[in-house]
Amino acid sequence: MTPLEGGAHRSSSRGNRAPALDVQVKLAEIAVAIPGARIAAHSEIEVRRVIFDSRRAGPGDLFVAIHGANADGADFALAAINRGAVAIVSERELNIGVDVGQLVVPSARRALGEAASALLGYPSERLRLVGVTGTDGKTTTTHLIAAVLAADGRQVGRLSTVDIAIGDVVRPNPYGRTTPEASDLQEALRELVAAGVEDAVLEVSSHALALDRVSGCTFDAAVFTNLAPEHLDFHGTMEAYAEAKARLFGMLDSPTVKYWSRMGIVNADDPYSFTMIGASPVGIVSYGLDTPSDVMAVNLNLLPDRTQFKLVTPLGEWEIVSRLRGRHNVYNWLAAAALALGWNIDLERVAEAAEHTSAPPGRLQDIVCGQPFRVVVDFAHTPQALAATLGTLQGLGSGRLYLVFGMAGQRDARNRPEMGRLAADGTHFFIISTDDPIDEDPAEIADQIAIGAQVVGAQEDIDYAVELDRRLAIQTLLKRARPGDTVLLAGKGHEDRMLIGDRSVPWSDVQVASEILAELGFGP
Template sequence: MLLRELLEAVDIRAAGGNHDVRLKGITYDSRKVRPGFLFVSIKGFKSDGHDYVGQAIKRGAVAVVMERELELPPDIAWAVVQDTRHALALLSARFFGDPSKQLKMIGVTGTNGKTTTTSLISSILSSSGEKVGLIGTVHNRIGARIIPVSHTTPESTDLQELLGKMIVEGVGACVMEVSSHALALNRVDGCEFDMAVFTNLTQDHLDFHQSMEDYLEAKLKLFKSLNLPGDKGIIKCAVINADDPAAERFAQAAGGLIYTFGVKNTADVYATEINVNARGVSFNIGGKLGSCQLNLHLTGLFNVYNALGAFTAAAALGVPQEIIKDALENVQGVPGRFEQVDAGQDFTVIVDYAHTPDGLENILKTARQLTRGRLITVYGCGGDRDRGKRPMMGSIAAKYSDFQIITSDNPRTENPAIIIQGIIEGVLPLVQKENYLVEQDRRKAIGLAISMARKDDVVIIAGKGHEDYQIIGTEKFPFDDRREAVLAIKELRGDKMD
């Protein structure tokens, strides 16, 4: 593609050089530049891409897009735009052939439940005969092919390239987790969404968003995008959790059709006769999009909401009810989401990604219902992240647990002891010292919980879920809560280690 053709996608403030140069690629990372590439200079949190323009040119960049004019070699084409993040998204979409315009695009946003909801919608669409692409926290997927992830929602160039591959491989629909970071940082600009699903909104990421209103506004961008004209001939649709206090804000922002789901408030799709047990949850669905009984292998009230959101989305897309029901009932679980670890022990061990106050409360409420013995909780909070949620997490764990072990999550560059002290501020008003302990080493903390568990106890290991690493300082180390739990159980029984 010629640079001139590509730049038609953005508003240019100033430009120079030969815009008839043919581009072989586009990137925002100077280390990934190859001969013939366009380099887009983005201001990051720790570095500024404008400082790496020289490096990009040395590696073969033939054109540069930037926010301020720089002195460049005369043979380098250039353009200045107001916002290079926004421009990167639009340029990337154009470079890879505007793939979202050729896909049925379903975006799911919210604090909790995104991963499970996207997984459920993907399963339903696959069962209906559609080849589905999935973009999310656990992994990306094209049909049955798994692709590793680094962000919940990829950077815009990586996202558009992935969507382009989906087109090549015959994908018809893409279900995507859309994070607030991605929305705020313009990563999904250039994507044409046909449906937006809202799960819930509770405190998280306030280190980045600064306030709940700012966090909410970021989420609303996905629903506001439904008001933009599209070329697919599809009526755009919003699916909204009616029980969330922010539901009305999302309804006001959305374009196209609006469907709501819920348990407590009046909704278009609702659940009744909910029965939660250790094996799963059963309930009846009613409302304007159909009615049926569901018996899920997933448990917990929070999964009632996830299933309702998926049912509503699929029904609104025209998937027959019997296919939706069969698909939901056939889902055995989602990695790291209330995932049971069974190594032959006579107590229950559950690993969950819960790393927000609301997420932790949801899983502990469910675990409390299922516990005949004691509820033992292992958890921590991430470093370099929202400090305000730490005492909230502590008070929630204290409220529902019989015993808690406070440990490290991903401490990153923060001192784990300082993170833990923030958690303890929420613990101390509610429990005695003998009802909790601190063990900074997460491996040892899991081992302690397993060693003290007795028949009918439930051990919850919260915070990391599917993650197979731990971030200490700026490095990632191999670490999987599920594997550590299995090893601890085997050690307790004296089994030989694998």
Template sequence: MILSKILAGLEYELIQGDLNTEIQSINYDSRGNLKDGLFIAIIGFRTDGHSFILNALANGAKAVIIEQDIPALPTGLTIVKLKSSRKALSLIAANFYENPTKKVKLIAITGTNGKTSVSYIISSLLQSLGYKIGVIGTNGIRINDHLLEDVNKTTPTTPESLDIQHIINKMSLENVEIVIMEASSMALKLGRLDNCEISTGVFTNLSHEHLDDHGTFEDYKNSKKILFDLTSYGIINADDPYFEDFNRQSAKIISFGLDTKADLNGNNVKLLADSTELKISYIDQVIQCSIPLPGRFNIYNTLAAIGACLSIGIDFGDIINKIKFIKPIDGRTENIKNDRNLKIIIDYAHTPNALKNVMETLKAITIGRLITVFGCGGNRDKEKRPKMGNIATQIADYVILTNDNPRYEDPKIIVNEIINGITTENYKIILDRKEAINTALEMAQEDDIILIAGKGSEEYQTVQGVNIPFSDKQTVLDYLK
């Protein structure tokens, strides 16, 4: 594609070169594929892409987009200047890949908790109905149940806009009909979903988290709301305190909730150890069903998923008939089977609300003791640490405090900040996460429940900028051998 077509719709200044330059690849990483390519210099949070232009040229780039003047660049190179490379990236990507989001139905999910679970439940329902599905989120990028190995696995929850367009283009070429994507607040704020044609936006819930990224709760909330300016259909949690803030954003709304006047309503709930029985009503239909997932929070996740399926034209009865096929979600209330009559649960809960929800669910079905292993991530919202310490020790019978991606912080300082919220003595500190998990398993007796919280299906521990291989699940399996 020639450069002028890639830049269509943007205001720019041609510094030198030819807009008819043929471009075969685009990248914002000077180390990536740039053969006959366009390098986009973005000023990032830690590095400035302008410092790597010569690296990009050595890697095959023949055109560069800049947003600040660079002296003494080689002649023969096409250089285009924009006001903001980052803001332009989404449109550049959409142009280059010829708007792949128009070739699929795109469902985007935002909220403090539940994004991954909702995306998996939607995927499970739609696959059971015969659709070919793409999923982009925390647990990776996949088509149906096949994890894609040839895409960037180091991307965050929501990839950069160029990666989103590349991934969805790849999915479209493989005849994917519906793509389900987690939309983080920072991705929305940074415009990564701009120039995507989104069929449906889903709002799960909102609580005071991630203020380390946003500074204020208002900025966090407003960043989430951006999704509903990008879509014409919204699936909104009517029981959330911030329902009205999101209810105003989309032209069409399906609200969901429990024992409310929501459009999609769950009632007569019976919580069981590994499932939930309830009636679900929509318009004039009421159907009794069983959700093969435990916990009240998973009712909300399932209702959100049902709403998303309804929004793209699927019959209510057909959806409900497939609920029994919902698959367990890796790292989300994942039950590790064993022959010791223990219930060993691995869960991603890493916020106060998520930890409280999963612990209350487990406490309600605990015959023996509830033993919880958890920690808090380094270089993240410090305000949640004492809150989580208080929640864990108030609900659990015993708590082991440990490491959870300390990053660049001192693990001892993190744990001490957790302890600031603890008023009981039913805890101990074991910073080594493997030792902490093994200790919990050693002290457990028949009918106890062990909750290992915070990392879910993550396969690494981040220490001083290095991802060290580590898996909660594998640690448990190794112990049980």
């Protein structure tokens, strides 16, 4: 079945009217939304909010006791009750000496989203919800899909690593992660519904899928960008990583009926697209540059300030001119065009969106202070992303290419030598510095990166340097740059904090680079 088959559908049986934000729902009603739930006590008690952090508990709350990697939420149930919680969800009946409502569930983590969704009136069922997953390109693809939907006249909301947008009102992502915890996500979706949003585009990480942060969501489209080695410290193998991503496609098999057909969208050039297709119970729209696909791009013209290509679809061809640079961003536009094709959106809307849409903050972001060389901030923090960014910048001019980057702690250390190799092969000189070391030694991380550079013949102080003071590293290369050169600051992108030990300290590559350029005499 293709996404366009099946005709119109009836609306959700829950109705179209969402409840007011200040609601109270009986525990028995919430239990209905959680498969396998058993009411152990006080089914008629009313709750007003679903929480998972006992420190946030207040009067009338439902506390979900999640068994985490480092602590068991059941140990904090009494603390939540002492702060006003009136009911508990847990995977076993708790004897805590206090008479409160209790739900026993197969998975507390999954129940968190299901309970919050029920309490808030099933917000995702009142939206046309798009989930975007993959290793790289999720944030940009999320923004581009939202732009296409807005160009089609829809009221659009967006939740990405970078920000939350309700129409033209944008605020930074406050959650500190790509996809919020399940109860926070449901509250965010409910906010979109209350604001009159029709379509929502959600960036979905593999952690969010593996840890059920999107439980309680009804997706109408799942988009797969690509898959490359990342988070293998968490998933273990590429196969397990792919299977986590594929859960998003499996969630398209929802009993909730809406007015439109559901669909999966995959990058046919990525071999892991077959894993997504295998998990999808609905039709697939494919896109690609090299593999025959439903949506393709030809005649690519990658310019310093824009990208041009011809969009080829079963419905015709369109000339696309985008402000976004690089071959990797062509893939992101193809994903957005594939969604437009599947939902019968006039593909002229894609061309309109491309003409007016800029890249998200921290994605190939130019820092312009009147200097005669290019300074670019990019979020590239994986080998695949760094390779794409370096490839794009290598084609922008004939000058030298410099790079400052590091790698975060508590991430898959197997990527560190590969990042060093890419830096050595793709730049004229680079500096290994600090990037969110958390509880690891930044010097040890730098040594692991340097190994990859040394394997391909790079020599310290000739081809690269190690400077753990990131500000000094940036300053060194900005002083070194000459007219026509490019300095890339990679890894931090839009972020405004540096995680060092148990501290979160202010840090912005954009701000620091701008300050140093001003110190060097550039700027207004």
